[in-house]
Amino acid sequence: MPLRIVKRLVRDWFLVGMVTAVVLAALFPDFGRTGGTLHADVVANVGIFLVFLLYGLGLPLANLKAGFMKWRLHLVVQSFTFGVFPLLWLLLDSLLGRWLPSGLSLGFLYLCAVPSTISSSVAMTGLARGNVAAAIFNASLSSLLGVVLTPLIVSLLAKTTGQSLSLGDAILKLAGLLLLPLVIGQVLRPVLGGWFSRYRKYTNLFDRVFILVLVYASFCDSVKSGLFTDYGGSLVAMTFGGAALLLALVLTLSTTVTRWLGFVKEDEIAAVFCGSKKTLASGVPMARLIFGAHPLLGLIVLPLMFYHQLQLIVCSVLAERYASREVQPAS
Known part of the structure; x- marks a missing residue:
């Protein structure tokens, strides 16, 4: 039994790492806070640029052409995202927002504004025997649209939470630290694409480790502002419950809409997985750029962290169910 637990922890090391990052932030907040020894602002900017440069190197635009013509599918996915x-969020916040801390409400808004995730959307679609080409296209398109749409949505809706956001500054920051390295990566892809493919597992490791550093730094600022002293276990319960409710609603709605529109099963799978996923890999760096040294940044990214884990667990089960279906022979 202990060996099985150890193997499970090794396999889920990223989840363990996120929990560890939060614990370390609670114990050593001065090291990672804004202005602290870690110099989180500088580390964040350099790391974000490198992460998205690697994304650019690994983004095979040639593979997107196969899924380009499925315009109804693309419209459904991007409309959901x-x-x-x-x-x-508007509906649920009007019903339940009065019982949530303002920072957590803003966190759920941010969760609803971030793009879809590329890696797990494509992986789940492939596992479920869905339209992988369309999944690659939509997940990649979502990341590009998010540079403008994510800060725009937050700017338009955050007023209801009493928060404000400089839209122009946010878009410029995102373009400079997300879009620019993506373009540079694409330009360098013919030269460095082969190298990237050989060392992909190491670049993926850098990606995840850097996210853990950002999670730690974000929670350091929140700890210094009283995150754990002002809120108890109810905060975890509210965050988990809200993320689970949101995921259940989106999965139900996306499945219903795609079947109502008469999508073939392969397109339905791509739409359900791409339209319900939210990216932690891009979401945490984007939050750092959009909200800066917000004292409740850790609280703002908390719903995204919970949602990320829930979507992986639930969508893995759904993917296995889809994969077990009988495929009708072509007529």
């Missing part, structure tokens, strides 16, 4: 999610 940047339309249905914010509308659900």
